[in-house]
Amino acid sequence: MSNATTAADGEVRRGKLGQRIAYACGNLGQAAFYNALSTYFIVYVTSSLFSDVDKAVAAKLIGIITSLVVIIRIAEIFIDPLLGNIVDNTTTKWGRFRPWQFIGGLVSSVLLVVIFSGMFGLVNVDQTWFIVLFVITFIVLDVFYSLRDISYWGMIPALSSDSHERSTYTALGTFTGSIGYNGITVVVIPIVTYFSWMFSGSHTENQSGWTSFGIIVALLGILTAWTVAFGTKESQSTLRSKAQDNGGPLKAFKALFQNDQLLWVALSYLLYAIANVATTGVLVFLFKFVLDNPAAYSVTGIIALVAGLIMAPLYPILNKRIPRRCLYIGGMTSMIIGYILLGIFDDNMIMVFVALVLFYVPSTLIQTTAILSLTDSIEYGQLKNGKRNEAVTLSVRPMLDKIGGAMSNGIVSFIAIAAGMAGNATAADMTSSNITTFKTCAFYVPLALIVLSLLVFCFKVKIDEKMHAKIVKELETKLASGEIVDEEAQTAEIVEAIDGETKPIKE
Numbered sequence: 058m059s060n061a062t063t064a065a066d067g068e069v070r071r072g073k074l075g076q077r078i079a080y081a082c083g084n085l086g087q088a089a090f091y092n093a094l095s096t097y098f099i100v101y102v103t104s105s106l107f108s109d110v111d112k113a114v115a116a117k118l119i120g121i122i123t124s125l126v127v128i129i130r131i132a133e134i135f136i137d138p139l140l141g142n143i144v145d146n147t148t149t150k151w152g153r154f155r156p157w158q159f160i161g162g163l164v165s166s167v168l169l170v171v172i173f174s175g176m177f178g179l180v181n182v183d184q185t186w187f188i189v190l191f192v193i194t195f196i197v198l199d200v201f202y203s204l205r206d207i208s209y210w211g212m213i214p215a216l217s218s219d220s221h222e223r224s225t226y227t228a229l230g231t232f233t234g235s236i237g238y239n240g241i242t243v244v245v246i247p248i249v250t251y252f253s254w255m256f257s258g259s260h261t262e263n264q265s266g267w268t269s270f271g272i273i274v275a276l277l278g279i280l281t282a283w284t285v286a287f288g289t290k291e292s293q294s295t296l297r298s299k300a301q302d303n304g305g306p307l308k309a310f311k312a313l314f315q316n317d318q319l320l321w322v323a324l325s326y327l328l329y330a331i332a333n334v335a336t337t338g339v340l341v342f343l344f345k346f347v348l349d350n351p352a353a354y355s356v357t358g359i360i361a362l363v364a365g366l367i368m369a370p371l372y373p374i375l376n377k378r379i380p381r382r383c384l385y386i387g388g389m390t391s392m393i394i395g396y397i398l399l400g401i402f403d404d405n406m407i408m409v410f411v412a413l414v415l416f417y418v419p420s421t422l423i424q425t426t427a428i429l430s431l432t433d434s435i436e437y438g439q440l441k442n443g444k445r446n447e448a449v450t451l452s453v454r455p456m457l458d459k460i461g462g463a464m465s466n467g468i469v470s471f472i473a474i475a476a477g478m479a480g481n482a483t484a485a486d487m488t489s490s491n492i493t494t495f496k497t498c499a500f501y502v503p504l505a506l507i508v509l510s511l512l513v514f515c516f517k518v519k520i521d522e523k524m525h526a527k528i529v530k531e532l533e534t535k536l537a538s539g540e541i542v543d544e545e546a547q548t549a550e551i552v553e554a555i556d557g558e559t560k561p562i563k564e
Contacts, residue, residue, distance in 0.1 A: 079288025080216070081229035083158065083209050086274075086281030088237035090202065091458075093274045094169065096338070097245055099123060099469070101173060101267045108263065109181050118184060123470060125192055133199050134456050138310060140200065141207050141452030152291035153447075154208040154215060161205030162282020166275035168198035173271025175264060203455060205282055210428065211451040214435050215291040220525045221373070223432055224381075224425070228372040231425050235365020237277075242358030245270060313449065316438040319431060321517040323453050326427040328510035329389075330461035332503035333420070336396075338469045339499045340413075342478050347403055347492060349484035356410065361417045368421035375422075382514075382521055385426040388419030389511040396504040400496055428454060430518060433525040440532045472498045 102122050107115035147153045171177065171194055180187045213226050246262075253259055253266030313319060344354040375384060395415030402408030431454055439445040472478065476495040477486065 076216070076289050077226065077229055079284050080212070080226055081233045082281050082288070083285035084230040084234035084281075085237040086162075086277040086279075087206060087209060088234035089241045089274055090165070090169065090237075090278045091206075092238045092241045093245075093271070094198075094202070097241070097270075098172065099126070105262055105264055105267050106175055106180060110184070114184070118188075121188060122191070125188075126195065127464075129192070129195055129199065130459050133196070133203065134459050136200065137203055137207065137452040137456040137459070138313060138449055140203050141211065141446070141449035144204065144208050144211060144452075145446055145449055151286075152215070154212040154291065155286045155289065157204045157208035158282045158286040161201045161203075161208065162279050162286070165198050165202040165205060166278040166282075168194055168201070169275045169278070170268070170271045172198065174268045203452075203459075206455040207452045209285065210432075210454060211447050212285075212289065212291065213432050213451070214447050216289065217292070218436075218529060220429070220433060220522050221377070224373045224376050224429055227425050227428050227432070228369050228421075231372070231421055231428075232365065232369030235362065235369055235421065239358050239362035239365060241274070243355060243362060246355075248273060311442075313446070313453070315442055316434055316450070318437050318518065318520045319434040319450060319453065321513060322427060322430045322434065322520070323457060325510045325514040325518060326431075326454070327457045327460060328506045328513065329423060329427070330457050331464055332506035332510070334461040334464060335468045335503045335506075336399075336416070336499055339472050339495070342472065342476070342495060343399075343403065343409070343499070346476075346478050346482070346484050346487050347495065348406055348409065350406065353406065357413060360410070360413050361420075364414070364417040365421055368418060369425075372421060372425050376522075380521060381426045381429060382518075384422045385514060386511065388422035388426075389507060389514075391415045391419040392423075392507055393504065393511075396500055396507065400500045400504070403492070403496060403500075430520055433520050433528075436525065436528050436532055437520055440528055440535070468498070 103119055107118050144153060144157055147156060149156050176187055176190055213223050216226055217223055248270050249262045249266035250260060252269035253263045256265035257263055340357055341354050345351040395412045398408055398412035431451060435447055435450045438450060472495060477491045
């Protein structure tokens with residue numbers, strides 16, 4: 058082998074490594090941004106936003122803001138496929154996805170600071186105008202965050218058509234996402250408390266502390282989004298370069314509903330996501346009102362962070378030896394055991410931590426497998442109807458997370474009221490009825506959803522690594538010969554018929 062060839066190979070490897078690192082950085086800020094917006098914005102609203110407003114008025118405004126956030130996020134769920142269609146039809150010299158990393162990261166971060174500032178103090182001047190401008194700002198923020206999120210995950214099939222290489226990018230994004238998401242849980246209170254003291258001399262969380270928190274998250278969001286925008290390069294494989302025009306929104310929705318594997322994976326993931334946020338959103342109540350040790354709640358963030366740091370880089374290694382279907386089933390089984398332990402030993406600190414380990418460790422296995430299954434369904438859908446809808450298909454995952462996030466806000470409020478854990482209530486005020494209500498909503502109902510999610514995945518999701526490889530091979534053959542699959546609805550069972558034969562995919 059010549060020195061020139063060796064140098065060229067080394068340059069290619071360095072380029073691939075640099076692109077992987079740049080891509081991974083993106084989800085560090087993105088996940089931190091999501092946690093700040095979906096979890097701690099509501100904490101800010103209920104604790105500090107209306108601190109200078111009359112208590113009766115404040116309670117009313119908290120209810121209005123919470124309801125508006127839930128309504129807006131649910132409404133925007135139906136917009137995500139349209140945003141995916143916009144991304145899919147973007148044509149620039151930067152490619153299809155990178156421009157939205159640049160624009161989406163900038164606009165959403167600026168607006169995050171605005172809402173964490175109480176619209177620059179407008180909340181204390183005119184509540185009516187505050188509500189009106191808040192709704193407009195939050196909608197625009199959510200749209201541009203969605204464009205960033207959709208383009209980020211939608212970029213994976215543009216970086217590689219190989220299923221295992223995709224698992225590497227997905228695992229890297231999940232790894233840094235775990236750091237960003239759970240890292241926020243660990244540092245949010247210290248950050249807010251420190252800046253509250255620095256600007257007001259008070260050790261109580263206040264507006265200045267939360268505004269500072271918003272600025273820090275926003276800066277991280279911009280930096281990491283632009284790292285992806287400038288540090289990655291979209292490839293032009295045969296599958297992408299010969300794909301037809303993606304068409305308008307109606308064709309995009311039609312492509313989604315024709316993709317049966319996409320829909321089954323989405324249903325399984327949705328059930329998991331709702332169960333997950335229903336539990337994680339109220340774990341602070343478990344420590345505060347059941348265990349009577351709120352300070353120990355920070356350990357939850359540490360467990361989740363360590364679990365993500367360990368499992369994310371392990372995923373591609375495990376997946377080389379263990380089919381991802383088995384990883385998914387194993388992860389779900391671990392969560393089921395964790396839920397059972399939480400329900401039985403909810404008043405035992407040690408057993409709670411054991412249960413939380415079983416709950417958080419498999420999250421990476423489950424989420425990464427779901428993302429990869431959704432990603433691989435792009436070629437499945439392209440083979441079925443001749444349309445390659447990358448961003449539209451992968452807009453489903455953030456859309457499902459939004460459903461979970463929106464429901465989380467409502468679930469937390471419902472459990473707090475139903476279980477008597479709102480206002481000035483303490484652990485001493487809890488009755489056996491309160492504890493039972495809490496356990497039912499926080500553990501038993503989510504457990505049922507997890508079991509249902511597992512059943513859907515086991516019996517309805519067919520697409521895996523081997524099936525995807527056969528689909529890619531068949532698709533490349535058809536594209537090379539100029540043959541385009543028509544829009545007849547087909548099922549996974551028909552696609553499975555490829556199975557190493559030259560059998561045509563059409564019925």
